[in-house]
Amino acid sequence: MSAASAGYTGLTFRQDYFADPAAWTALVSLLSDTFGIDLDPLRRPGGADPTSMPFGWFDRAGTLVANISAFAMPMMINGRKVNAAAFQSGAVRPEWRERGLYRDLTGKALDWCAAEGFEAIVLYTDKPGLYEKYGFVSLPMHLYTGAAPAPQATTALPRRLDPWNADDLGLLQAALKTRTPVSDRLAVCQSAPMFLINTQFDPDVKLSWLEDEKAVIAWKLTDGGAFLLSDVVAARIPSLGAILDGLGIAPATVEVLFAPDKLGWHGEPRSLEGGTRFMIKTDGPTILDAPAMLSPMADF
Numbered sequence: 001m002s003a004a005s006a007g008y009t010g011l012t013f014r015q016d017y018f019a020d021p022a023a024w025t026a027l028v029s030l031l032s033d034t035f036g037i038d039l040d041p042l043r044r045p046g047g048a049d050p051t052s053m054p055f056g057w058f059d060r061a062g063t064l065v066a067n068i069s070a071f072a073m074p075m076m077i078n079g080r081k082v083n084a085a086a087f088q089s090g091a092v093r094p095e096w097r098e099r100g101l102y103r104d105l106t107g108k109a110l111d112w113c114a115a116e117g118f119e120a121i122v123l124y125t126d127k128p129g130l131y132e133k134y135g136f137v138s139l140p141m142h143l144y145t146g147a148a149p150a151p152q153a154t155t156a157l158p159r160r161l162d163p164w165n166a167d168d169l170g171l172l173q174a175a176l177k178t179r180t181p182v183s184d185r186l187a188v189c190q191s192a193p194m195f196l197i198n199t200q201f202d203p204d205v206k207l208s209w210l211e212d213e214k215a216v217i218a219w220k221l222t223d224g225g226a227f228l229l230s231d232v233v234a235a236r237i238p239s240l241g242a243i244l245d246g247l248g249i250a251p252a253t254v255e256v257l258f259a260p261d262k263l264g265w266h267g268e269p270r271s272l273e274g275g276t277r278f279m280i281k282t283d284g285p286t287i288l289d290a291p292a293m294l295s296p297m298a299d300f
C-alpha cells in the first residue's frame with residue numbers, strides 16, 4: 001500500500017535524517033511521548049550510533065508521527081559471528097495509528113537491511129505479533145545463578161568509572177573498542193554507543209576498572225546480597241574468581257546476565273520472566289545451542 005492510498009497525504013517520508021538537528025529533536029519528542037524516555041541527554045556521553053538508519057514520516061509542521069530505526073549490531077550467536085542489524089525506536093503517534101504507517105516503515109527498514117546484506121535482524125518487543133508475520137521468532141532468555149567461587153587474598157583497588165568524567169569516558173571507549181564478546185553463545189561484538197547509553201539507565205549498576213585484568217566490570221549487589229554481573233568489557237574475559245577478587249568482594253551467590261562460557265564458572269540457567277521478547281529474523285538457526293541472554297548493557 002502506498003503512502004497516499006493509506007490515507008496519509010500531507011506527510012513526508014525521510015530516511016537517514018539524524019544530521020538535521022530539528023529532525024533529531026522530533027525523534028526525541030516522539031520517543032518521549034510514546035515511551036516516556038528522554039534520549040537527548042543520554043546520547044551525550046558517547047554520541048549517536050554512526051550506523052543508525054532512521055526511517056520516519058513527518059507532518060508539515062516537522063513533527064515526527066511515525067518512526068523505526070535500524071543500526072548495525074554484529075553479534076556472536078551459537079559460536080559464530082553474525083553480521084546482524086537491530087531495530088529500535090519503533091513508534092507511531094496515537095492519532096496516526098491503524099493506518100498502515102508502521103507496516104510501511106517496517107517494510108522499508110526490512111528492505112534496507114536486505115540491500116545492506118545483513119544476515120539477521122534482532123529486536124526487543126512486548127508485541128511479538130507485530131513482527132511474527134515477517135518471520136521474526138522469539139528466543140527465550142536465561143540468566144545463570146550459582147554459588148560464588150571461593151575468594152582469594154587480594155590487595156586490588158578497583159577504580160570506579162563515571163561516564164560523565166572525560167578521563168573515565170576515554171578509558172571506557174578504549175576498552176569498548178578492543179573488547180571481545182562477553183560470551184560466544186549470545187553477545188554483541190561491540191555496541192559501544194548502546195553500552196554508554198545503558199550506563200545511565202540503572203543508577204545501581206557500577207562500572208569498575210580492574211587494572212590487573214584490564215577489564216571494565218558492570219555489576220551491582222542485589223537486595224538479597226547476591227553479586228549480579230551485567231557485563232565485562234575487556235580484550236580477554238577474566239574468570240569470575242578474578243573479577244570478584246579484583247573487586248574485593250566475597251558474595252555467597254552470583255547471578256550472571258549472559259551465558260558464562262568465558263567465566264570459568266558454572267551456574268544454573270534460569271528463565272527470564274517478563275513481557276519483553278527478544279526476537280530474531282534470520283535464514284540461519286533460530287534456536288540457541290545453550291541457554292543464554294543478551295547482557296542488559298547491550299539493550300537497545
Ligand SMILES: CC(C)(COP(=O)(O)OP(=O)(O)OC[C@H]1O[C@@H](n2cnc3c(N)ncnc32)[C@H](O)[C@@H]1OP(=O)(O)O)[C@@H](O)C(=O)NCCC(=O)NCCS
Nearest residue numbers: 090091092097098099100101102103104124125127129130
Ligand atoms: C505498535 C504501533 C507501532 C503500531 O503502529 P500502527 O501504525 O498503528 O500500525 P499499522 O497500522 O501499520 O499496523 C501494522 C500491523 O500491525 C498490527 N498491529 C497494530 N497494533 C498492534 C499491536 N498492538 N499488537 C500487535 N499487532 C498490532 C496491525 O494489525 C497491522 O497488521 P497487518 O500488517 O497484518 O495488517 C503503535 O501502536 C505504537 O506506536 N504503539 C506504542 C509503541 C509500541 O508499542 N511500539 C512498538 C515497539 S516494538
